[in-house]
Structures are given as structure tokens and as C-alpha cells.
Amino acid sequence: MTREEVFEQVKSILVETLSVDEDKVTMDARFQEDLETDSLDLVELVMTMEDKFGIKITDEEAAEIKTVGDAVDFVMGRLG
Amino acid sequence: MMAEARLLTPHDIQAALTAQKAGVTVRVAVDALGGDHAPEIVVDGVLQAANALLKVLLVGPEGRLRELLAGRESPFVEIVDAADRIASGDEPVEAVRGKPGSSLVTAVRLTSEGAAEACFSAGNTGAMLAAGMLHVHRIKGVMRPAICTLLPAVPLPVVFLDAGANADVRPEHLRQFAVMGQVFAHEVLGIADPTVGLLSIGEEPGKGNAVTIEAHKLIAADPQINFFGNVEGHQLVQRTVDVIVADGFAGNIALKVFEGTAKTIVSEIRKAVSGSGRAKVGAAIMAPDLRRIGAALDPEEYGGAYLLGLRRPLIIGHGSSRAKGVANGIRTASRGVTSELLPTLAARIEAAGAQAP
Numbered sequence: 001m002t003r004e005e006v007f008e009q010v011k012s013i014l015v016e017t018l019s020v021d022e023d024k025v026t027m028d029a030r031f032q033e034d035l036e037t038d039s040l041d042l043v044e045l046v047m048t049m050e051d052k053f054g055i056k057i058t059d060e061e062a063a064e065i066k067t068v069g070d071a072v073d074f075v076m077g078r079l080g
Numbered sequence: 081m082m083a084e085a086r087l088l089t090p091h092d093i094q095a096a097l098t099a100q101k102a103g104v105t106v107r108v109a110v111d112a113l114g115g116d117h118a119p120e121i122v123v124d125g126v127l128q129a130a131n132a133l134l135k136v137l138l139v140g141p142e143g144r145l146r147e148l149l150a151g152r153e154s155p156f157v158e159i160v161d162a163a164d165r166i167a168s169g170d171e172p173v174e175a176v177r178g179k180p181g182s183s184l185v186t187a188v189r190l191t192s193e194g195a196a197e198a199c200f201s202a203g204n205t206g207a208m209l210a211a212g213m214l215h216v217h218r219i220k221g222v223m224r225p226a227i228c229t230l231l232p233a234v235p236l237p238v239v240f241l242d243a244g245a246n247a248d249v250r251p252e253h254l255r256q257f258a259v260m261g262q263v264f265a266h267e268v269l270g271i272a273d274p275t276v277g278l279l280s281i282g283e284e285p286g287k288g289n290a291v292t293i294e295a296h297k298l299i300a301a302d303p304q305i306n307f308f309g310n311v312e313g314h315q316l317v318q319r320t321v322d323v324i325v326a327d328g329f330a331g332n333i334a335l336k337v338f339e340g341t342a343k344t345i346v347s348e349i350r351k352a353v354s355g356s357g358r359a360k361v362g363a364a365i366m367a368p369d370l371r372r373i374g375a376a377l378d379p380e381e382y383g384g385a386y387l388l389g390l391r392r393p394l395i396i397g398h399g400s401s402r403a404k405g406v407a408n409g410i411r412t413a414s415r416g417v418t419s420e421l422l423p424t425l426a427a428r429i430e431a432a433g434a435q436a437p
Contacts, residue, residue, distance in 0.1 A: 017218070040173060043210075
């Protein structure tokens with residue numbers, strides 16, 4: 001999967017599952033400040049990403065994911 | 081509007097909330113370990129509610145549940161084994177992530193996976209909300225699910241949300257709560273064109289905190305909502321609107337004040353009428369009215385609160401529920417499936433999203 005494809009998948013989770021405004025989802029968007037997601041939203045995002053990409057994300061790793069770009073890079077790293 | 085039946089008594093509301101639909105069988109997953117009196121009282125409530133049109137998947141430690149069911153097995157109750165328990169004091173998200181084999185999470189998962197169509201628990205409210213968000217997911221377009229409950233107001237209960245899911249909200253969340261509450265009142269209770277009030281500290285549009293003032297503007301501008309305007313705290317009890325919307329912080333405080341007051345008054349009346357001989361004679365004469373008031377103020381009549389905005393009906397019961405409350409909560413969950421609640425919610429939320437600025 002290319003970086004662009006992973007971004008599109010993460011974006012679709014944010015829009016479809018968390019009801020985030022599509023136009024706000026960019027690589028630089030910060031989850032809490034820009035997308036106004038709360039802590040439960042982030043857990044939901046992490047769990048949906050685990051299902052969608054077939055990966056495991058620990059709580060410590062999840063705590064480091066602050067922007068959409070962080071999430072995309074994390075998935076890219078895992079998928080190798 | 082004449083054709084629409086008016087709801088005249090609390091009993092009509094209770095009947096609407098717990099009605100079954102001919103020919104439609106619903107499966108409800110029930111957390112056997114949820115509540116202060118679990119699992120004994122939960123099993124009693126399940127046996128009261130289960131029938132040919134309402135099958136129960138009873139989720140908890142199989143051995144213990146078999147013991148409790150011994151001699152009164154029901155063909156409409158099936159046990160699903162889950163040994164672990166989420167306690168009422170557990171941190172919600174941690175518990176849901178850390179105890180996937182708990183009765184609460186298993187019951188919610190059975191619902192998300194389709195083995196059941198709705199779920200009831202009288203356990204940890206936060207854990208139920210987290211499990212619902214993480215496993216069942218919200219309806220597309222729903223920003224925040226809300227806890228929607230019936231306040232036993234006089235003469236009729238009022239639909240009230242958010243009773244505690246979201247301590248901090250934005251104005252557009254409150255607007256969405258108004259849409260959800262209105263759909264609930266119409267689809268589940270059968271109220272024609274329900275009116276919506278916004279809880280504040282004065283009736284004028286400019287009264288309230290910043291979020292409430294902005295929310296008032298948004299709701300008033302929404303043609304989908306039959307908006308009455310702001311309502312004050314006393315209107316929770318003296319019914320002037322069908323639906324009242326608040327943030328989860330104020331909403332939860334209001335609910336607890338209401339319940340505490342009702343409980344205190346009922347207990348004081350009970351004390352008073354069991355005092356002197358004269359009081360006893362008076363009480364005997366007034367007995368039917370006293371019973372009616374007692375029933376009107378009893379939260380167990382309505383059994384539980386909806387987690388509104390999720391893709392399946394999840395019902396949270398009172399931790400202190402007795403068998404009647406559990407049974408009514410399970411029936412309420414089933415009604416969430418047989419009514420048009422979820423498809424209408426999805427359609428209305430989508431329509432509202434399309435016209436939002």
C-alpha cells in the first residue's frame with residue numbers, strides 16, 4: 001500500500017466512523033486540536049485501524065500518535 | 081393531527097416504550113453481572129421479560145447462571161458463558177480494552193456481530209458507552225452519542241438527553257441531541273411532532289452560558305426541529321415540552337437532583353402515613369392516588385436509558401434496578417429494534433448533515 005492509499009483509509013475511518021469533517025483531514029491535522037476528537041475517539045480510531053490493517057497498536061504506541069500523518073507513518077512502518 | 085393517538089398517562093408511555101411487534105422476534109443480549117443485585121435479580125428480570133417474541137442471550141458465568149435458572153429454565157433464554165466482570169468503579173476505556181471476556185463486553189459484541197439485535201446492562205455506564213462506541217460504533221454523522229432517559233415528570237414523563245455521556249459539548253452537539261431526542265419521542269413513544277426545549281437558566285434566548293446561547297441559535301434555525309425555546313429546571317418536573325436537551329454535565333446533575341428529590345418525598349410520605357392512626361385512615365382513603373404518584377415517580381417503570389446515536393439499541397439500566405426494572409429495560413431494548421428508531425435517526429442525521437453550513 002502506498003502512503004497515499006493508507007492516508008485515504010485513515011481518512012475514511014475518521015469520516016465514516018468518527019464523523020469528522022472530511023475537509024479538515026490533512027496529513028498535518030492534529031487529532032485533538034484540529035479534528036476535535038476526544039480520548040475515546042482516539043481509542044476507537046486505533047481499534048478500527050487494528051482491524052482494517054491487521055496490525056496491533058499498544059497503548060504506548062497509540063499515545064505517540066498525535067497527527068493524521070503520525071497514524072499514516074505508523075501503519076506504513078508496520079506494513080513494511 | 082386528530083388521527084394520532086395522544087398519550088394520556090404514564091402507563092401509555094410505559095406501554096409504548098416496551099411494546100412488542102406481532103410476528104417479529106427480537107434477541108436481546110443481557111449482561112448478567114451488571115448492577116448492584118446481579119446476577120440474581122438480573123436472572124429474575126430476564127425470566128419476566130423473555131417470551132416467544134423476545135429471546136434473551138444471558139451473558140455471564142455459565143455454572144452460576146445454570147444454578148440460578150435451575151427448575152425454571154425458559155426455552156426463550158440461552159446462556160452465553162463469560163466469566164469476567166467489569167466492576168462499577170472500573171475505569172471505562174481501560175476495562176473495555178482490558179477485559180474483552182467480561183460479560184458486559186461480550187454482550188455488546190454479540191450485539192455488534194449480529195447474534196443479538198440489542199443489548200441491556202445495569203452495570204458500569206461509562207463502560208457501556210465505551211463498549212458501544214468501540215464495538216457497535218455510532219451511526220454515520222453522529223458526533224456524540226447521548227444518554228437518553230425518561231424523567232418521570234407529572235403528568236407525563238419527559239424525554240431527557242444527555243443524562244451524562246458528554247460532560248463538555250459544542251453547540252452543534254446540542255443541536256444533534258435535539259434531533260435525536262425528537263426522533264426518539266416520535267418513533268418510540270409515538271408522540272406527534274414532539275416539542276423540544278433547551279435546558280438553561282432563563283427562558284429568553286440570551287440566557288445561559290456561551291455554549292447554550294449559541295446552541296439556542298442553531299436549534300432555532302433548524303427547520304427540522306419543533307423548538308419551544310429555553311426551559312428552566314422546574315420544567316423538568318412540570319411538563320411543558322416533550323423533549324429536553326442539555327449537556328451531559330448539567331444533565332446528569334439535573335437527573336440526580338430529580339431522582340434524589342423524588343426518592344426523599346416518597347420516603348417521607350411513607351413515613352408520614354405509617355405514623356398516627358389518623359394518618360393511616362387518611363392513607364387508606366388516598367391509597368389509589370398515593371400508588372399512582374409512587375408509580376409515576378418510579379424510575380423502574382421505564383427500565384433504562386438509551387445510548388442514542390449508536391448503530392444498535394444499547395440500554396443502560398439503573399445500578400439499583402430490581403427485577404421489574406431489568407425486565408422493563410430488556411423490553412425497552414427490544415422496542416428499539418421493532419420501532420423505526422434507528423433507520424429514522426440515520427436518515428435525519430444524514431439530512432441534517434447535508435444542510436449544515
